[in-house]
Amino acid sequence: MPEPKQDAKRIAEILRDGGYDYDGSKYLFKLARRQAGLKPPQNRSNTVDRMTKEETEQFIEAAYSVDGRRGLMLRTLLETMLRVGEFVSLQIEDISLKENLVIVRDGKGGKRREVPITEALSRELRLHIGGRNTGPLFQSPRGGTYSARRIQQIVKETAQEAGIQKRVYPHLLRHTMATRLVNSGMPIEHVRKVLGHESIDTTRVYAETATNSVQKSFQEAAENG
Incomplete structure (x- = not known):
């Protein structure tokens, strides 16, 4: 009979050594379930985890307190909501500062999408880019691109420096x-x-997670009750 702990250890090693990000891991488990003839659990939550507004502010402040470059890097990751694999692939040519857009290209399927950014973030990126015309938007200390694993480590380190108790990872910024x-x-x-x-059903979980309409209804009921 299979030993669950040993199997879990082997899976963890595969994910670690393969450098899988959140989406890669999710796809890997989905594929494994399909090949094993297993159905996904039916009692899944209809909300996603996220950081509160206070935690988000603490996180970004902690990043900038390390240095401006880290602050800008994590602010960009947060506000563009890119998957970590998309983020580390960003090139200067993918940024349109005049239109305040980030162009995201899917290397596998050739798909392309445009992600708007705020004027404030655009100004900060303009200063960061300076006179460069090509190359990674955020270069690693060695001059190349960051690995997805390194970005995960930076996010985790910054959350710890901010005193955030929950587990913080790149995809949590996307959820937030x-x-x-x-x-x-x-x-x-x-x-x-x-x-x-691809599907609007995937996005609807954020509507379930959103709290403003619930809070408004609560306040109206409490005040008129």
């Missing part, structure tokens, strides 16, 4: 910003396009 956009009234279809989701 997507929920914020839905809370702010951005149409779910627009959020889907920015995130690059």
Whole structure:
């Protein structure tokens, strides 16, 4: 009979040594379930984990307190909501500062999407890029691109420096910003396009996670009750 602990250890080694990010790991488990003839669990949560507004502010402040470059890097990761694999692949040529856009290209399927950025982030990226025309948007200390694993480590280290108790990882930043956009009234279809989701059903989880409408209903009920 299989030993669950040993199997779990082997899976962890595969994920670690293969450098899988959140999406890669998710796809790997989905593929394994399909090949094993297993059905996904039916009691899945209809919300996603995220950082609160206070935790997000603490996280970004901690990043900038290390140095401005780290602060800008993690702010960009947060506000663009890119998957970590997409983020480390960003080139200077993918940034349109005049249009305030980040162009995301899927190397596998050749798909392309545009992610808007704020004027404030665009100005900061302009200073960061300076006179460079090509190359990685954020160069590693060795002059190349960061690995996905290194970005995961930087996110984890920054969260610890910020005193955040929960587990913080790159995809949590994506969840956090997507929920914020839905809370702010951005149409779910627009959020889907920015995130690059194939199905609107994948994006609807952020509407379930958003709290503004629930809080508004609670306040009205409490005040009129």
